[in-house]
Amino acid sequence: MFVHFPGKVRSNLVGTQFTVYDSGVSPKARQLARPLHSERQEIAAICYETNVMGFRGPRKMTVIVPAMTVDHTRIQLPSSSPAGTLLERWRMNMMENLLELHNKSPVWCEESQSYVLNFHGRVTQASVKNFQIVHDNDLEYIILQFGRVAEDVFTMDFRYPMCALQAFAIVLSSFDNKLACE
Numbered sequence: 001m002f003v004h005f006p007g008k009v010r011s012n013l014v015g016t017q018f019t020v021y022d023s024g025v026s027p028k029a030r031q032l033a034r035p036l037h038s039e040r041q042e043i044a045a046i047c048y049e050t051n052v053m054g055f056r057g058p059r060k061m062t063v064i065v066p067a068m069t070v071d072h073t074r075i076q077l078p079s080s081s082p083a084g085t086l087l088e089r090w091r092m093n094m095m096e097n098l099l100e101l102h103n104k105s106p107v108w109c110e111e112s113q114s115y116v117l118n119f120h121g122r123v124t125q126a127s128v129k130n131f132q133i134v135h136d137n138d139l140e141y142i143i144l145q146f147g148r149v150a151e152d153v154f155t156m157d158f159r160y161p162m163c164a165l166q167a168f169a170i171v172l173s174s175f176d177n178k179l180a181c182e
Contacts (some may be wrong), residue, residue, distance in 0.1 A: 008139045009166045017087055020044035020108045020169040042077050043084035044166045046173045061103040063133055063170060068161045099161065104132040104139060122155055123147030129174050146171050
């Protein structure tokens with residue numbers, strides 16, 4: 001039985017690294033039973049690092065996504081690529097056809113005694129889960145932002161070059177317990 005889903009998020013054991021796949025089938029399943037279905041593509045990888053402020057400060061997040069072509073299509077990266085996974089390529093600094101993004105560093109606000117980012121009114125409550133994703137070349141172009149607006153209510157905004165599946169998967173990864181980071 002073939003189950004339809006838009007994508008998949010897979011975590012390492014300690015919840016610090018995540019890989020996001022599209023709806024294609026795994027290379028093993030494609031070889032064995034589903035040769036007519038396309039092989040899954042890695043569409044994002046997320047890596048959380050222990051924050052330098054200990055447990056109270058903001059988490060550091062790196063997001064790796066396939067680059068876009070000049071005609072605005074995503075470069076295809078099969079999960080069985082000989083170049084390795086997105087995370088392997090990032091660790092080896094093999095960044096051809098990849099885009100490396102980071103969470104924007106919040107600044108300490110004496111008045112509120114917390115780390116803050118400017119969400120331009122879209123986020124209304126402080127939370128360790130609030131974040132903005134940017135490219136180091138342009139810290140003002142916010143590609144993804146996510147934050148709390150009420151108890152158990154959040155908002156997410158994203159734009160090019162990110163798609164809805166990538167944005168939602170990154171947000172989902174932020175809710176997972178990260179044993180090494182918290």
